[in-house]
Amino acid sequence: MHKRTIAEPYKIKVVEPLRMTTRHYREEKIREAGHNTFLLRSEDVYIDLLTDSGTSAMSDNQWAGMMLGDEAYAGSRNFYTLERAVQEIYGFRYIVPTHQGRAAEHITSQLRIEPGQYVPMNMYFTTTREHVERAGGIFYDCIIDEAHDPANPHPFKGNVDIAKLDRLVQEKGRDAIAYLSIAPCVNMAGGQPFSMDNLHRVAAWAGRHGIPIIFDATRAVENAYFIQQREPGYAGKPVREILQEMMSYGEGCTMSSKKDNLVNIGGFIATNNEEFFTRAKEMVVVFEGLHTYGGLAGRDMEAVARGIYEMVDDAYIASRVRQVEHLGGRLREAGIPIVEPIGGHAPEDALVDRPDGGHAVFVDAKRFLPHVPQDEFPAQTLAAALYVDSGVRGMERGIVSAGRDPTTGNHRVPKLELVRLTIPRRVYTNLHMDVVAESCITLYEGRKAIRGLKMVYEPPELRFFQARFEPIIP
Ligand SMILES: *Cc1c(COP(=O)(O)O)cnc(C)c1O
Numbered sequence: 001m002h003k004r005t006i007a008e009p010y011k012i013k014v015v016e017p018l019r020m021t022t023r024h025y026r027e028e029k030i031r032e033a034g035h036n037t038f039l040l041r042s043e044d045v046y047i048d049l050l051t052d053s054g055t056s057a058m059s060d061n062q063w064a065g066m067m068l069g070d071e072a073y074a075g076s077r078n079f080y081t082l083e084r085a086v087q088e089i090y091g092f093r094y095i096v097p098t099h100q101g102r103a104a105e106h107i108t109s110q111l112r113i114e115p116g117q118y119v120p121m122n123m124y125f126t127t128t129r130e131h132v133e134r135a136g137g138i139f140y141d142c143i144i145d146e147a148h149d150p151a152n153p154h155p156f157k158g159n160v161d162i163a164k165l166d167r168l169v170q171e172k173g174r175d176a177i178a179y180l181s182i183a184p185c186v187n188m189a190g191g192q193p194f195s196m197d198n199l200h201r202v203a204a205w206a207g208r209h210g211i212p213i214i215f216d217a218t219r220a221v222e223n224a225y226f227i228q229q230r231e232p233g234y235a236g237k238p239v240r241e242i243l244q245e246m247m248s249y250g251e252g253c254t255m256s257s258k259k260d261n262l263v264n265i266g267g268f269i270a271t272n273n274e275e276f277f278t279r280a281k282e283m284v285v286v287f288e289g290l291h292t293y294g295g296l297a298g299r300d301m302e303a304v305a306r307g308i309y310e311m312v313d314d315a316y317i318a319s320r321v322r323q324v325e326h327l328g329g330r331l332r333e334a335g336i337p338i339v340e341p342i343g344g345h346a347p348e349d350a351l352v353d354r355p356d357g358g359h360a361v362f363v364d365a366k367r368f369l370p371h372v373p374q375d376e377f378p379a380q381t382l383a384a385a386l387y388v389d390s391g392v393r394g395m396e397r398g399i400v401s402a403g404r405d406p407t408t409g410n411h412r413v414p415k416l417e418l419v420r421l422t423i424p425r426r427v428y429t430n431l432h433m434d435v436v437a438e439s440c441i442t443l444y445e446g447r448k449a450i451r452g453l454k455m456v457y458e459p460p461e462l463r464f465f466q467a468r469f470e471p472i473i474p
Contacts, residue, residue: 006322009315010426013060018046026388034468035384035453037393046391047432048424052359054258054265055424059310062262062303069299078301079292082268085305089240089312090217090247092270094277096284097304099295100267101218101256102127107283108214108254108269109135111276117178118168121216122160122194123147123186128216128254137178140168147192155230157192158185158223160202174209183216184223184246191219191359193226196234196245203249212273217253220246221260222359225317240312252276259359262307262425266300316426324423326430328361330437336444337367339418360422363440365398369450374399376452379417380469382443385450386419390439394419400455401464 021029021044033039042048048055058066070076079097086095098104105128113119115136121128122143129139142164146154160182168177182202185191206213224242228234234242247253252271257263269280281291288295296304310316331338339362365372365379372378379398386392398417405412421436443450457468 006315006319008319008426008429009313010059019043020046021391023388026391030384030388034457035380035471036464036467036469037383037387037395038465039468040387040393044391045387045393047428047436048393049360049421049436050393050395052259052422052424053256054263055427056258056262056264056307057424057426058262058264058303058307059426061310062306065302065306066299068302069297071298073293074290075292076298076301078298078305082301082305082308085308086268086270089243089308090220090253090270091244092247092252093272094252094270094274096269096277096280096291097294097296097301098267098269098284098288100258100265101216101254102131102267103288103295104254104256104267104269105131105216106134106287107280109137111279111283112214113137113178116176118172118176119178119181120160120165120168121181122158122183125183125187125216128181128183132181140164142168142180143186147186155193155226156195156198158183158194159198160194162201162205165202165205169209174211177209177211179212179214179251180206181216182213182250183218185219185226185359187219191222193223193230195231196227196242197231199246199249212251213249214271215247215250215253216255217247217270218256218259219359220253221311221317222321224312225321228314238312239314239317243312257304257307260311261304262311263300263303266296266304268294268304320423320425323428323430323433324359324361327421327423327433327437330434331361331363331440334437334441334444336440337364338362339364339416360420362397362416362418362420363394364417365419366417368444369447369452371448372450372452374413374417375411376454376472377469378452379419381450381453383419384453384469385443386439389443390435392421392436392439394421396420396464400467403463 029044070078083095109131113135117137118140119132119137120140120142124139132139142160144159144161146152147157185193220243224239227242251273255268257266271277284291284294365382369378379396380400383394383396397420399411402412402414452472453469454472455467456470459466
């Protein structure tokens with residue numbers, strides 16, 4: 001028996017027209033953009049799969065809440081709504097709003113790290129690590145080894161390796177550790193979840209040593225969904241309860257509301273530690289705004305609050321992950337090489353790039369374009385070709401993103417050379433996903449004609465955002 005379709009648990013009330021362009025027009029636009037999808041104008045893009053950050057569609061209920069924005073400088077009623085939402089859904093007592101996730105990380109890192117202290121994390125996230133290092137902290141990777149192997153089928157590659165934590169304590173002592181920074185659905189491992197069992201054991205370890213856990217809760221709902229789907233004992237348990245159980249192991253969290261919370265901007269710090277809360281309130285005034293708005297308008301806080309209740313709807317989160325599976329499945333059926341890490345689902349279900357734990361599909365550009373050597377930027381080439389073919393925008397995650405080794409000046413050559421197709425929440429239908437799939441299939445059939453690129457402008461930092469390329473003409 002085939003698996004039953006799970007349709008979107010919502011219908012469409014407002015539409016935003018998409019601009020259809022001609023191939024000729026897109027050829028011109030990609031040339032103007034230096035063959036870099038980051039440099040395209042959004043209005044020239046048909047289906048935008050660049051990122052899922054801040055690109056969610058809000059509900060009618062969220063938009064209605066925007067009209068109830070209380071834009072008082074102090075004590076906005078929307079702050080209290082947000083506070084209640086965080087208390088009820090995440091289970092933390094105190095909350096400090098911030099304009100987005102990295103602002104919450106900035107304040108937390110500055111207040112909780114003594115220079116020279118270690119912050120163990122299950123892999124790193126760019127902004128999280130940056131703020132830890134700015135505060136004088138040292139990033140320590142405590143994720144299980146399986147996470148670094150894209151082909152490994154482990155269902156919970158976000159798990160923490162407790163032996164690595166033991167080693168750190170033995171070598172440096174307990175006081176050398178500021179806190180454990182634990183991220184659900186680890187972004188840089190491709191969105192890999194941890195298991196509740198692992199979290200339980202990590203929390204017991206942390207409790208024994210008196211070390212707090214501060215979550216990067218950005219993708220906690222997606223992690224809760226994978227626990228429901230994959231972990232014995234959790235089938236049928238509402239994601240809302242799983243999320244609460246998960247958060248109960250932490251002292252608090254930092255949050256980028258631009259992901260799980262279904263809004264376009266926002267973030268917060270939440271904690272049960274009253275002293276930390278007091279100090280965070282003192283600091284947020286300096287960097288963000290008064291502690292009852294933290295750089296957000298009242299209406300934005302209302303939208304976050306309402307998004308927090310909507311995100312824990314089981315039907316919503318299931319349909320979201322199913323949409324990613326739909327796209328991954330169509331690519332796989334056509335024999336297109338995608339990263340296949342294989343989660344805990346039944347084999348017929350393991351269609352998706354698990355490394356991205358339900359928010360993206362990765363096309364393997366090395367295997368897609370085997371005739372394009374890595375120093376001719378196969379993923380950059382493929383992302384540009386996809387745009388020209390259909391107006392679909394993806395992102396390079398390969399040698400361009402990896403940058404140069406600061407000591408040798410050579411390209412860092414990553415094992416993975418990928419085009420990331422990231423699916424915004426509640427924005428596109430599965431027919432849009434079919435358009436994306438069919439464009440990939442067309443390119444795959446004509447792949448031998450696709451030629452590589454040469455880089456003609458290279459910024460010194462984070463070059464993938466602004467680098468420019470030209471086709472190699474033989
Ligand atoms: C996006 C993200 C952040 C940073 O949040 P911003 O809102 O972009 O500042 C931090 N951690 C993780 C895991 C993220 O995905």
